[in-house]
Amino acid sequence: MVSDTKDNKTITIYDIAKEAGVSASTVSRVLTNSANVRKEKKERVQALIDKYNFKPNALAKGLSDTKSHLIGIVSADVRNPFYAALYVACENAARQRGYNVLLCNSLGEGTREIEQLHMLKQQRVDAIIQIGGRVDDDVTDKTFSKEVTDIVSTIPMVVSGKIEGVKCYSVVIDAKEASTLLTQHLLQLGHRKIALVGGRLDVFSTKIKYDTYKEILEKNNIEFREEYIVNGRYDSETGYSGVKKLLGLKEIPTAIIAINDFAAAGVVRGLTELGFKVPEDISVVSYDNTYIADLLTPKLTSIDYDYETFGKKLIDVAIKAAEGEEVSSLNPITPHLVVRESSAALR
Amino acid sequence: MVSDTKDNKTITIYDIAKEAGVSASTVSRVLTNSANVRKEKKERVQALIDKYNFKPNALAKGLSDTKSHLIGIVSADVRNPFYAALYVACENAARQRGYNVLLCNSLGEGTREIEQLHMLKQQRVDAIIQIGGRVDDDVTDKTFSKEVTDIVSTIPMVVSGKIEGVKCYSVVIDAKEASTLLTQHLLQLGHRKIALVGGRLDVFSTKIKYDTYKEILEKNNIEFREEYIVNGRYDSETGYSGVKKLLGLKEIPTAIIAINDFAAAGVVRGLTELGFKVPEDISVVSYDNTYIADLLTPKLTSIDYDYETFGKKLIDVAIKAAEGEEVSSLNPITPHLVVRESSAALR
DNA sequence: TGAAATCTCGAAACCGATTTCAAACTTTAT
């Protein structure tokens, strides 16, 4: 019979101790396997632990050893499948190492993020992982970095990217390689008129993608055209309005690189509406390879990151930092090209 | 200058007390506003709290008042936008009421869910919300309900749906109304050959949707055709293979109700591949109105639930139960029809 | 003005674990 209660009240280490005829210290020792306990007693205690399916109060444990065994994750928005994938990978990795995860969604708002960081501090999380920073300008960079610096002085923080003016652990995607894969893929298919849709240049990784694209064009003696760059947000609306703008040009592009699958969805929608077929008329590729890439018609050619590895690395750094271990140098996450239906050779 | 540390060590209520020249009890009283404190002292203490941006240790507080101010959420998979939307709504509602949220993804596996429930118990969460139950048969119903009953005897649990053999609070969607909205919508557009794709009849809400559909057909003297029902999972693959089956029939349907937006995406893909246009040739509608509905081309007509209200209700019940308040009778969540591009009048 | 009622506030106990310390008990070596 599985039961963790006796007289309908949560049992403690003292209840176990009493029933086993030993002291609480001994029960604790059995629980944590931290010191020798005579075999006979050990078995007696263990039997009771099993009998009641006893699990020590995490609050008391945390208070005692000043560790919560909780890792805080501040994500921009788990409703975004990119963050969701990364979050789940982190959760899995954390759980495997005996940690739990406290998730907060900042929705890109700086004030909200600061609030949540304070909350995580109050919860005494052992480390914080930030995936996807703020995009709102509701707080100045200076205020923000000051607040975050303050938090970081107490709790180790690892970021998937960078925070301006704050030094903390950072695990990044190799954006240069990602951009190279996509651009080269299109070049190999014969495309020369390649447009970029979505993303802000003040976002670190976006800037790298943009620079790399430009660099590769130059290397291949292809003219860079300012009008093929349509910056914006990271949503489908940006893709939609962006592609409409591109199709108004004298020389319309034959391929489009969207900043993520959302933007790509908007691009596909815009093209379809105007009677263009993907990929027959125009190829569309994107970053992130979320499940959206697989859901759209045609399925999207996209850049994948192996989210499990990504999450594991974030958690690994976070736990190492939390436990005061040395954190070895951090290699960036390697992107992979997944070719599907949305890209084809130029006709 | 924002700073919560002094001598690089986390400060406590005692540090504040010492510096203010009062006892820890007084600081606590100011902190919780639980008793009178002479104005002069109160201000002195408050000034220090502000100065250091002091936040009381949640572990200590939780241990002391035997409440963690944490609500555990067991979700099937936040990567599914339906659960993600509901989760974010819950998080918002919880935060607004001073609670934090501990998220677990069961991935539909019973063993994993049981494990996570135990973990949540160990964390001493004040209540548990389950959104999206298990679909794997890795644990028998009997074992599962026994384990869950055991947990529920200690921690109040609210479920968005039902758990067989376990009595706990339950907030459900009005599936009958949802099915009615969709079926009537198609009937009004002139459709008489309506197919159902995806979903398992042993899932409570799916069964209701199925029954309601049948009922409405009967009421309208429309022949019910077994071959128009293609059960399966809740993913796009099911939609894809389902629609292929339907298109092999002598009399192909003119409208398809997908069990969710994923299945609908698969249906649209299948139709497009075979040269059918949506909605010109065949209308496609679905349940859940996740952002996928807005992303596909054409945009999907779908059933929305007002996730904010849904989440708020779940949290409201959870907190009431946690605080020992009476939980009033629970009205089901009212669904709404959102008409977009994927449904059109029969030609 | 003095007794009664009300406020204010600190000491101490408590929540439930871990950990240090030293006493008591075993085992080993001479």
Add this chain to the structure above:
DNA sequence: ATAAAGTTTGAAATCGGTTTCGAGATTTCA
């Protein structure tokens, strides 16, 4: 047999808050 060394164990302190209790200060009212 006895000293030395090693093991096992419980009492007590600790983590950082909240809460009860009662003493002392203040206010109210006759």
